Amino acid sequence: MSDRISPPLDERSLHLRRLVAGAMVRAGRGHLGPAMSLIEILRVLYDDVMRVRPGEPGWAERDRCILSKGHGCLALYAILADHGFFPVETLDSFCRHDSILGGHPEYGMVPGVEASTGSLGHGLSIGLGVALALRMRKSAARVFVVMGDGEINEGSVWEAALSAGKHGLDNLVAIVDYNHFQSYGPTAVVQDLEPLADKWRAFGFEPLEVDGHDVAALRDGFGRLPLKAGRPSVLICHTVKGKGVPPAENNADWHHKNKLKDAELEAVRAALGDF
Secondary structure (H helix, E strand, O other): OOOOOOOOOOHHHHHHHHHHHHHHHHHOEEOHHHHHOOHHHHHHHHHHHOOOOOOOOOOOOOOEEEEOOHHHHHHHHHHHHHOOOOOHHHHHHOOOOOOOOOOOOOOOOOOOOOOOOOOOOOHHHHHHHHHHHHHHOOOOOOEEEEEEOOHHHOHHHHHHHHHHHHHOOOOEEEEEEEOOEEOOEEHHHHOOOOOHHHHHHHOOOEEEEEEOOOHHHHHHHHHOOOOOOOOOEEEEEEOOOOOOOHHHOOOHHHOOEEOOOHHHHHHHHHHHOOO
16 A cells, blocks of 8 residues: 555646645644645545534534644644635634644634544544444444554543444444654654554454545445444555655655745645745
């Protein structure tokens, strides 16, 4: 899977990346690398998979997306704004003291955000509780929890996975943004995760590995849900940190940026166009 070459980014993926880059540049800071690896995952979820109502973000029967990897919030903000949960112009206020859009997403502050995250390892536990509650209510709604690969070093993730497997929550979908890097280096060096699919299978999940930048492959994978009746699903999405901005790709130095240098800004514009 890691040797597969993803299809070229189409105009929609580039548009969403421009929204991310523009917000970060105007704020003077942000997690560019972690956001860029998420774009296609969130795009397919919101464009093709989840039942949501942007004008009624609290609709009881909505599907829920919990971005446990909260530092990748620029990608979520871009897709929420693009879908009309709040005006696109709000992205220009990212990280200002008077903005609703902080450096990590906040429930009750940002329309469409389902949980306050950023303290890593908590999203799957929250999703587990929500999925249990939805099942008790006999709701058809589903819960999608997006995690980073470095994040799943946290023991709380695996405690939640054990419980989800025990309860057979096939309305719960874990998604791993497996960009193979975390804040300061490759996951294989910091904490090797392989064999990752086997780990999830052992905890009661049904896994599927997919190219996380291949929109058609993502649509196909999400279209199979639940991957097995009576078991929670996990999509292991192989991605590239910083995808779409060549100097940022697979480069831990772009995990978080403050004040892009002129050459760095030029490289972002060369890759994405004007924003």
